[in-house]
Amino acid sequence: MSAAIDNYIEELSSHLSALPAAERQDVLEFYREFLLDADFRQIEAISAELGTPKQLARKILADYSLTPAVIENNQSTGDSTKKTRNNSSRRNFQIMWWILAGMFAAPIGIPAIIVLVALIIALVAVVCSIIVAIITIIVTTFGTGFYLIFHMGTLLFSSQWATACFYMGISFICLGIGWLTLLLGISAVRFLSKKGVQLARYLGNKFFSKHYYRTKSNHEGGQ
Amino acid sequence: MAIQMPTRLLDGAVLSFLQADDLYGYALTQRVQSVVDVSESTIYPVLRRLKKDDYLSTYDQPYQGRNRRYYHLTVAGEQLLQEIQTEWQEFSLQINKIMGETK
Helix, strand or coil: CCHHHHHHHHHHHHHCCCCCHHHHHHHHHHHHHHHHHHCCCCHHHHHHHHCCHHHHHHHHHHHHHHCHHHHHHHHCCCCCHHHHHHHHHHHHHHHHHHHHHHHHHCCCCHHHHHHHHHHHHHHHHHHHHHHHHHHHHHHHHHHHHHHHHHHHHHHHHCCCHHHHHHHHHHHHHHHHHHHHHHHHHHHHHHHHHHHHHHHHHHHHHHHHHHHCCCCHHHHCCCC | CCCCCCHHHHHHHHHHHHHHCCEEHHHHHHHHHHHCCCCHHHHHHHHHHHHHCCCEEEEEEEECCEEEEEEEECHHHHHHHHHHHHHHHHHHHHHHHHHCCCC
16 A cells, blocks of 8 residues: 555545545545555655645635535434524634635635625625624623612612612613624524525535636646 | 537436446546546436436445445436436437538
8 A cells, every 4th residue: 555645645644634524534535545546656646646735625615614404413413402593603603714714725816816805805804893893892891780780779878769770771771782782693693604505605616616626738737 | 619518418328328237437537528528426326416317326335345335327317317318319400400410
């Protein structure tokens, strides 16, 4: 067994650690067998055929992210539903990242990359500003609410009942708004991550059907 | 060549080779590459997807102290192949009307 093949597969494996074990095993076995059959002796020769382990790993991960069933199966193995829901947001962001990384690994022109980067920056900016706005609302409403409750306490001791009642009302309103925003914010993040994955999958499918199944000559860089 | 192989036809090509013979990854890749210019990393995603949708099944056979995984066309795979063949016949017929058949 060639050491070059072992090294290549080992490095490929290290880039695929995020995949479910069974899937990783399957793809690694496929490429190990492929390389043994092709009888490569040098790692340079392997990279010329398949790309570097990192490039190949990106293609593999992007491909997994585009096929929903595999990811969904993996999610349903979570023991408690709450845990699964929490994981799903994180998982969604991971899927988006895989698709994007896969896009960058594909041999595309500079203009396409610029458009892609601009699009991503714009999307990230929008999402971030929404999240910042939500956090600001939560912090200010909770802050004001608790401050007024504290203030009300001191007013009660000085027997200014009317003002105390007024502050109490305001503080409850603030806390209520804060709480509602918190709940809305959580579902908004969940919603955005779900839509984000759908968008990424849609773009990914468009993109990869055009660039992924590339010809060998293009794959090697000679447009 | 500016015309690229669509995924659907790539599926068809893979299914078609497997209808003739059960093949292992490298042999299949070689055959596909003998007909169309696709990169090596293109074949695994196709096989994985077709297998996931039960168009293919696999079995292992020992070879020189290791295993080779053979891909086998299922009944559903044969049906899909027929579908793709029909689609292609109709499509190529229409395009040939415009482009004109050679000779």
